[in-house]
Amino acid sequence: HAKEGGNRYLFFSEDMNKKAVKRLQVENLIRLGLKEDYFQVYYQPKMSFSDGTLNGMEALVRFITPKNGLVSPGTFIPIAEETGQIVEIGDLVLRKACIDMKRWLDEGIIRGRVAVNLSARQFNLPDLMQRIDRILHETELDPHHLELEITEGTVMNNAKHAIETMHQIRDRGIHLAMDDFGTGYSSLSYLRKFPLNTLKIDKAFVDDADSDFGKAMIDTIVTIARNLGLSTVAEGVETNEQKAFMTEMECDVLQGYLYSKPLSAVEFSQFAMMDKMT
Ligand code: C2E
Ligand code: CA
Ligand code: CA
Numbered sequence: 001h002a003k004e005g006g007n008r009y010l011f012f013s014e015d016m017n018k019k020a021v022k023r024l025q026v027e028n029l030i031r032l033g034l035k036e037d038y039f040q041v042y043y044q045p046k047m048s049f050s051d052g053t054l055n056g057m058e059a060l061v062r063f064i065t066p067k068n069g070l071v072s073p074g075t076f077i078p079i080a081e082e083t084g085q086i087v088e089i090g091d092l093v094l095r096k097a098c099i100d101m102k103r104w105l106d107e108g109i110i111r112g113r114v115a116v117n118l119s120a121r122q123f124n125l126p127d128l129m130q131r132i133d134r135i136l137h138e139t140e141l142d143p144h145h146l147e148l149e150i151t152e153g154t155v156m157n158n159a160k161h162a163i164e165t166m167h168q169i170r171d172r173g174i175h176l177a178m179d180d181f182g183t184g185y186s187s188l189s190y191l192r193k194f195p196l197n198t199l200k201i202d203k204a205f206v207d208d209a210d211s212d213f214g215k216a217m218i219d220t221i222v223t224i225a226r227n228l229g230l231s232t233v234a235e236g237v238e239t240n241e242q243k244a245f246m247t248e249m250e251c252d253v254l255q256g257y258l259y260s261k262p263l264s265a266v267e268f269s270q271f272a273m274m275d276k277m278t
C-alpha cells in the first residue's frame with residue numbers, strides 16, 4: 001500500500017515537474033521574443049453579410065522565433081497571462097494594430113475597425129485606460145476605428161468593476177465585442193448591463209451549424225443579440241454550408257478560413273486592395 005502511494009506520488013511529481021520546466025522554457029522564450037522583437041501581428045478579414053465586402057479585421061499575435069519556428073498562441077498566451085508578460089505583449093499588439101490600421105485608413109484601402117483581443121490580466125490593469133489612451137495618441141488612430149474583444153470569463157469575475165471599465169472604453173468611441181460568446185457563463189441579466197456593441201458567436205457553434213442543436217443555439221444567440229441591439233459576428237466559418245446558414249440567420253459579419261486565414265500585414269493589405277477593386 002505504502003509503495004503504491006509512493007509510486008503515485010513520484011509519477012505525479014514528475015508530471016508536475018515537466019509542466020514547470022515547460023512553463024519556464026516558454027517564459028524565457030517570451031522574454032527573449034520581447035527583447036528581439038519576435039512578435040508580429042497578423043490580421044484575419046471580417047466580411048460583412050449585407051454586401052460580402054471587407055468590413056474590418058481581427059488582430060492576432062504571432063510569435064515566430066528563428067530557432068523554434070511558430071509558437072502558437074494556445075501555448076504561450078496562457079503562460080504569458082500567468083507570468084504577467086501578456087501586458088507587454090498586449091501593448092505591443094495594440095500599438096502595431098493601431099499603426100497598421102492608421103496607415104491603411106490613410107491609404108484608403110480599408111474601412112471599419114481593427115479588433116484587438118484583450119486578456120483578463122490586461123482588462124483588470126488599474127492603468128488600462130491610460131495605456132490605451134497613450135497608444136491611440138501616439139499612433140493618431142481615431143478610436144472609432146478600434147474594437148476590443150473580451151471574453152465572458154474576463155468580465156464575470158467582477159462584473160460591477162467590469163461594467164465601469166467597459167463604459168470608460170465605450171466613452172472613447174471604442175467598440176466592444178464579447179468574444180467566444182456562449183461558451184462562458186455570463187448571465188442574461190448581466191449581458192443587458194454590459195455596454196457591448198457585438199457578440200461573437202463561438203466557432204464551436206458554427207461547427208455545429210449542421211445539427212439541429214447547433215442551429216437552435218445560433219438562432220438563440222442571434223435573437224438575444226438583436227433584442228439587445230447588438231451586432232453579431234460568426235467566427236471560424238469554414239464551409240459554404242456554414243456560410244449559407246449564418247447568412248440565413250442574418251448574422252452581420254462572417255470571419256473564418258472560408259474567406260481567409262490570418263494574414264501578415266503585407267498579405268492583408270493585398271487582400272484589402274483586391275477586395276476594394278472587385
Ligand atoms: P480567438 O480570439 O477566439 O481567435 C480566433 C482563433 O481562431 C484564431 O486562432 C484564428 O486563427 C482561429 N480561426 C479563425 N478562423 C478559423 C477557421 O475558420 N477555422 C479554424 N480552425 N480556426 C480559425 P489563433 O490566432 O491561434 O489564436 C488563438 C487564441 O489566442 C485566440 O482565440 C485568442 O484567445 C488568443 N489570442 C490570439 N492573439 C491574441 C492577442 O493578441 N492577445 C490576446 N490576449 N490573446 C490573443
Ligand atoms: Ca478574438
Ligand atoms: Ca473568438
Ligand code: CA
Pocket residue numbers: 180202203
Ligand atoms: Ca475562440
